[in-house]
Amino acid sequence: MRRAARPVVAGVVTAAMGAALFGGCLVRTLTGYGSATVSSAGMEPAYGPGDRLVYERIDGDTDGAGDTEGAGGAGGGLRRGDVVLVLAPERYGPLPVVSRVVGVGGERVACCGAEGGAKDGAERVTVDGRELAEPYVKDGIAHGGGLPPYEVTVPGGRVFLLGDHRENARDSRAFLDDRGGTLPVDAVRGRIVPASALAGLLGGMLAGLVPALAGAGLWIAGAVARRRAAPVATPSEWAALL
Template sequence: MSSLADEAPGPAAAPAAPAPAPRSRRLWGVLQGIALTVGLVLLVGGFVLTAVEYRPSFVPTASMSPTIAAGDTVLVHPLGKAAVGRGDIVVFKDPQWGDETLVKRVIGVGGDTVVCCDPQGRITVNGVPVTEPYLADGLLTAQPSGSAGDAGGSLAGVAQQQLHQTFNAQVPAGRLFVLGDNRLGSLDSRVHLDQLAGSIPVDGVSGRVAATVWPFGHWRTASRTTAFDALPGPAAGQPGPLMPLIWAMLAGTAVIVLVSLTTPAAAVVRWARRRR
């Protein structure tokens, strides 16, 4: 006959402690965290610096076509202490030209003599002919009379005539002579020659165009032109930090996406191994 002690159930077995994750899995988790942190720093840091360094500006007219089309949005890099050089595409405002913010290319700086034109229709600066590769094919500054529009319409009367006249402009110190790349449809220094040789003040320049960012199909950086490098004095500025910032943001995005995909991929691999 068994005793009650013999029949009493023994103490319940303690649940087994969960097996520690393999060391390789823990190491992989740490590496994932580091990679995600690096990706976020590149993405967020690049975006913040771009927002701080650049300002968007809308271009409503075709005066800078084909370099910048009507309706494009460009990013503008403030000049800071950098000097404006010949060939720079600048954003400026001059009360003598109206209240609008304008975008033109610098052709002459203070002290320059800008003349239209040599027998080939090229602008000369201080007697040196300038070949401008950014102009529309076959379009030079000297053209036969015709109709063109700064905003898609017709330029009428004296403004239209001034676009096709020859000129000899002496640029005063501290000022700039600017033209649009669309020489048949840009209201620029040529139509203000009676006001300080059509020049604008350097202080009126808010920045240099760094890139076209919208519409997306027009996206491109504003490459530095070498058209004026044969001339002594300030030439077009070097590109700003926009491209390194863009590459940083792209790299950060790629790292975040790739690391995010590794977790479900690893789960699928482990599931497949258990099924074997």
């Protein structure tokens, strides 16, 4: 390979690799994530009206069902404890709502009756008879809002949802006559994630953009140098060609 051509090749390779990294991260950001604004107080204190949230689009299965601690959630599956964005126009109209997954297919969720009562007499949510630790609920109130006690076995492919502000949340408890208030998993549009979850992708975009620009600059510089190094025909050489 001629020496003048080496910068051109190196520039093309570097630019191509950088562009591929930048493009891949950009596509993942645009197709894998979205944003939404909280419109109600049902998820206080974690999220209040006007809060802007980032959500990760998921495939709507529950393969990763179980407690948040140690749950794998393979394939983006829903897990108990996930805060999710739900679109259920038959219940909430055209706007999506934010709620928390408390029960998944096959689990029995109960509260505040004989089956759902805690040993100390306080109101607690239970899942399959075990008290559910809920440090996120507002003021430690597990029920409220004038809603009746419940005991629901979640059908397969559906989820039972509760807001964190139980005294001000219109969640599965308000629709117990419709399959126990549960919703199909395909009503879930995404799982709420910290905004920092995008940091890696944005860093990848930057990491790709820098070599892409550097490679383009190297390619241009190499092309210019190659052109300058090309031999120029003399008048006698031109005459010999005629």
